[in-house]
Amino acid sequence: MIVCKDIGRSLTRGFNVGADAEHITLGAAISASGHAYSPIFVLPGAQAKYRVLNDGRTEMPDDYLPRGALIFYRTPAGVDSEIMLDWARSYLKETEELRRTGKTMVIFDGYASHLSLRVLNLFRDACVIVYALPSHSSHLTQPLDVTVFGPMKERAKKTVSTDINNPLNAASKFTVYTACEVICTAYNLAMTPSNIKAGFQKTGIYPLNPDVFSDKTFGVSAVYNSDPTAPIADPWVNVHTRFFE
Secondary structure, three states: OOEEOOOOEEOOOOOOOOOOOOOOEEEOOEOOOOOEOOOEEEEOOOOOOOEEOOOOOEEOHHHHOOOOOEEEEOOOOOOOHHHHHHHHHHHHHHOHHHHOOOOEEEEEOOOHHHHOHHHHHHHHHOOEEEEEOOOOOHHHHOHHHHHHHHHHHHHHHHHHHHHHOOHHHOOOOOOHHHHHHHHHHHHHHHOOHHHHHHHHHHOOOOOOOHHHOOOOOOOOOOOOOOOOOOOOOOOOOOHHHHHHO
16 A cells, blocks of 8 residues: 555555456366366457457467466356366376376355356266365365465455556556466466465365364344343244244
């Protein structure tokens, strides 16, 4: 934060995302061994973008993304079943040697496009076990959300804040090229073997730890009662009668 002593207030500029802003989607996959598989990047637009630099070289947003990333263009820039199918094929190719020694398991967050019938059939035929995490639980149960995406987002926010508060960038636009560079830097710093392994450990997936969560972790919220002496009602008692009778 930059503070001006003369006027006694911060000069640091914030930034807002407008309704017409374009989005970039990142899909990542990791293993308990600390390995990161080829990520998905979905950029806005119907086809690949490029720009010609002053020296005549042609540059694409892809040049700023991690090496080996699967890059797609789509409007809106989200993962659909076709993109997910391409990732599944990439995963099978990357794990071909590993799967010769036995089955592998892919744990999804339950998003609809992840669980399309074609993706599930492809994994079934390759003897890959598929498991979908319970809905609305990824902040606790998904290794990426627990130990990787948090540091990544913080790094990206700091980079963007530094960029927009640099006087030399006052006339510059925050383009898709800038965004890809920011995301790539944050991704590479956060996607480390230690962060990945910590995610599997904290979620109890590996080493397997069924006691990492208690019933209270996912318990139903108690009904609020303004009278502390009154008994707490169980919200599930005779619940069927309230809905079906």
